[in-house]
Amino acid sequence: MSDHDEDVIIETLALPLDGWHRARGGRMVEFAGYWMPVQYEGIMAEHLWTRESAGLFDVSHMGQITFRGEGVVPALEALMPADIAGLAFNRARYSLLLDENGGILDDLMLTRQAASEEDGEQVYMVVNGATKYDDIGHMIEHLPDEITLNLMEDHALLALQGPKAVDALSRLIPGVETMVFMQAGSFDWQGHDLWISRSGYTGEDGFEISVPAEAAEAFADALTAQPEVKPIGLGARDSLRLEAGLPLYGHDLSPETTPVAADLGFALFKRRREAADFPAAARILAERESGPATKRVGLLVEGRQPVREGATVIDASGAEIGRVTSGGFAPSVGAPIAMAYVPLAMATPGTRIQLSQRGKTHAATVTAMPFVPHRYFRGAK
Amino acid sequence: MSRYFTEDHEWIRIDGQTGTVGISDYAQGQLGDIVFVDVPEQGKGLSKGDEAAVVESVKAASDVYSPVSGAVIEGNAALADEPALVNSDPEGEGWFFKLTLSDPSELDSLMDETAYEAFVAKL
Secondary structure (H helix, E strand, O other): OOOOOOOOOOOOEOOOOHHHHHHOOOEEEEEOOEEEEEEOOOHHHHHHHHHHOEEEEEOOOOEEEEEEOOOHHHHHHOOOOOOOOOOOOOEEEEEEEEOOOOOEEEEEEEEEEEEEOOOEEEEEEEEOOOOHHHHHHHHHHHOOOOOEEEEOOOEEEEEEEOOOHHHHHHHHOOOHHHOOOOEEEEEEEOOEEEEEEOOOOOOOOEEEEEEEHHHHHHHHHHHHOOOOEEEOOHHHHHHHHHHOOOOOEOOOEOOOOOOOOOOOHHHOOHHHHHHOOOOOHHHHHHHHHHOOOEEEEEEEEOOOOOOOOOOEEEOOOOOEEEEEEEEEEEOOOOEEEEEEEEEHHHOOOOOEEEEEEOOEEEEEEEEOOOOOOOOOOOOOO | OEEEEOOOOEEEEEEOOEEEEEEOHHHHHHHOOEEEEEOOOOOOEEOOOOEEEEEEEOOOEEEEEOOOOEEEEEEOOHHHHOOOHHHHOOOOOOOOEEEEEOOHHHHHHOEOHHHHHHHHHOO
């Protein structure tokens, strides 16, 4: 035994659609341990295409995990503040994996999949790519032995996002158009079982589709053969989610941030608050009452220069009082925007603040998020 | 007029004692959509290798270094309103700044067009 880790060269891994992206001119970069396409024709064009038509994103780096076993719902509830018992089957919910101090270990989506007599109930979860193995380690440690956990490494995950996503997908898979935002279900495509939810990370209507790895290329081909659909890289995924006001784990969320400071209070469900039975509930509920020291807010930055992660929020004397956690040029806004943690007294929309980046001061205004309105499909009008 | 390139993908076009500086077509392609350019002010003194300008794409901020020493004559004011000129015409309308060279012998350490093309081909 040695008291320090050996140097290990960790090889960057290829996902099921690796060759598919390269053949289509995707510029591949290392991300979360995998080769991923950062862009095709350009981030700006891809971003705007997604907002007006439909973009196909490969998010197979994310962890797709299923949980089953006696008492799976209360077992998972012990790790997060979601009301899973109150969730209807085939409905998805956003939640947060919390540590014993109330810090955020990851943010995730979970869906209750309908019970069958022989198999019992199953919960399907999607977690972030960079954190999936840590999440699994944490959950294995804290879940009872009766719960089995399966990382679906034999499945790709695609997201089809944009106002015309429903037109393109329903042409291939009739029936998906009847689902509403955060509804999910099992569908057949050419003999392959797909798990599809009407959800996403762009603020647009759209779907997230779990597809067996061996069918991923053919399915991606079928989608991009639709006139509405172009492949989109991770670069536009980031600018789209920033405009939608959606936090990115590892940047806007971390073990140092709590659900209340991150302005994700909606993830603290009423039944769970009343029972105070999620990790660090006492601390989080006290913070919810008294207000957090700092809070995640949206910023409209003056001028044209992007202010990015790592820039500081400063007071009149130049002292650091907060930090920018995401930022960049917003193609659909036409101006730089950012997310930052600021002192609670400055978190009201309309508050003017100063930012410092590489020795230069930028003026910004706290603004309500999203920066671009969400256009989720919540049912026929 | 002759043109030289740096390993950091700046170009400089020489006309007498005046040099015009920009970034190469290869560089703009790597950066992607340019959304902001900060050019140096008139009169600013630059040494070879100094950070002279900032170029920001949707993805990231990058420094542009001065290929030679000299005094800035002007920055390209058109880039303030239309930073995408760097994408559409990087080696023409998308120039960054002009300067008066203080030591033309510094050009000897730069690559000519043929050498730069060979350099980029290996990247």
